[in-house]
Ligand SMILES: Nc1ncnc2c1ncn2[C@@H]1O[C@H](COP(=O)(O)OP(=O)(O)O)[C@@H](O)[C@H]1O
């Protein structure tokens with residue numbers, strides 16, 4: 001936590017221009033989201049292949065409330081969180097009774113439904129063309145440039161890490177890890193496993209919603225693509241590559257996979273192939289993810 | 302009054318009648334054993350009692366209330382706790398965290414408190430961790446208090462499960478073959494552990510193949526064969542029962558080898 005704070009505080013010294021700030025901001029936002037998704041995938045052992053849907057819902061709720069109804073961005077963001085949390089809660093119970101492939105398919109379907117709704121409700125969302133999002137203002141001040149966004153994103157990321165770490169090391173987090181380790185052991189210890197899966201699903205959806213709102217304001221524009229299948233896969237890849245059940249691993253995964261498209265920009269069009277290849281290679285050679293594997297090596301030596 | 306009453310309980314899997322028309326009672330504060338050859342239905346009885354399986358027919362009454370078909374977590378809330386024949390350890394957690402999971406229901410699990418690590422949650426967790434370490438010492442695995450679960454040997458994991466079950470402060474503790482795979486010294490230690498637990502007022506139901514252990518500590522023994530009750534009574538009564546000798550003791554040496 002302190003190290004992350006120090007990195008965030010010192011990084012600007014190494015960022016020569018706005019382009020690099022932009023990359024750092026995107027890393028921070030993805031990291032905050034993936035830290036939340038890691039609670040669901042890494043710690044509780046569940047899967048969501050539709051998580052970008054919640055990013056989209058959060059982003060569009062912010063976009064619509066601020067641009068069409070003149071809400072202040074913070075209020076819009078909070079309402080978005082509440083709505084996304086409520087939607088996640090309603091769909092979670094039937095979905096999270098499923099396991100393995102069935103859960104994967106159900107969450108995939110959920111993501112597709114959200115995507116289709118965002119495309120089709122074009123009177124509200126602008127359909128495939130997307131919509132403009134006003135800048136983020138807080139107490140009259142506007143997050144006007146990359147530097148301001150950098151600090152705001154850094155703060156949100158730290159809060160996300162703090163909350164995630166708190167959850168992991170709490171009765172709630174132990175219940176989640178226990179139902180991952182042995183579902184029957186958790187049940188006979190009194191853990192209502194379905195209820196806990198629902199809880200972590202809602203928490204990770206709300207993380208996604210917050211980042212969705214922030215991204216919409218930061219970019220100033222939103223299209224249904226943010227809730228698309230490829231984005232969901234990207235998020236899962238970040239969790240898997242960085243390290244399942246490791247909050248800092250999630251940050252590392254987000255950093256690597258956010259930078260990757262920048263590095264690969266010369267091979268435009270092949271990014272998806274690169275993502276797929278990375279996901280496959282990680283599953284084969286580093287099934288526990290980058291950070292946990294390195295940590296285990298280091299401890300052994 | 303009995304703590305647990307089972308009436309005409311049956312469970313079948315497809316064509317397999319794992320438990321058939323079984324009735325028995327568990328008295329408060331005693332050590333009960335359920336014995337029988339492999340496949341007799343002992344584990345299935347445990348799974349039915351603790352809510353992991355739903356009975357095909359029959360009733361389970363716990364502490365005067367019908368609890369047939371209730372979910373496992375709800376029965377845990379009412380005071381049931383158990384260990385497993387095939388270990389159910391959470392290898393993604395440390396040893397002491399495994400035990401702390403056993404205390405789940407006594408801790409503050411509210412979302413906001415856990416997210417913000419409110420002082421009440423923190424205090425509860427600190428106390429819970431201390432108690433868990435204490436329980437590990439009680440169960441004879443104190444030296445693993447700082448270990449990861451996956452780094453522990455089999456015999457220690459068996460006792461870690463007992464510590465986790467005790468962390469719930471159960472009224473009824475069900476132990477499924479706690480001495481299986483242990484050497485005689487370890488078995489003797491489990492024997493003493495069970496007696497300590499019973500002496501502290503917890504009602505114990507034991508499934509075990511080690512006859513010395515069973516005959517030595519049981520107040521009451523239930524013998525199962527092909528899912529049915531073959532006999533029940535004190536150790537002496539059961540040992541003298543000709544049907545038991547014919548059906549069970551003949552296969553005893555074989556089942557002990559496993
Ligand atoms: N989940 C299950 N599905 C199918 N058959 C089962 C299941 N659980 C137990 N059985 C069957 O029920 C019978 C009793 O098994 P079990 O209760 O494990 O016996 P024991 O613990 O006395 O060795 C066996 O024939 C076993 O194959």
Ligand SMILES: [Mg+2]
Pocket residue numbers: 343344345386
């Ligand atoms: Mg068995």
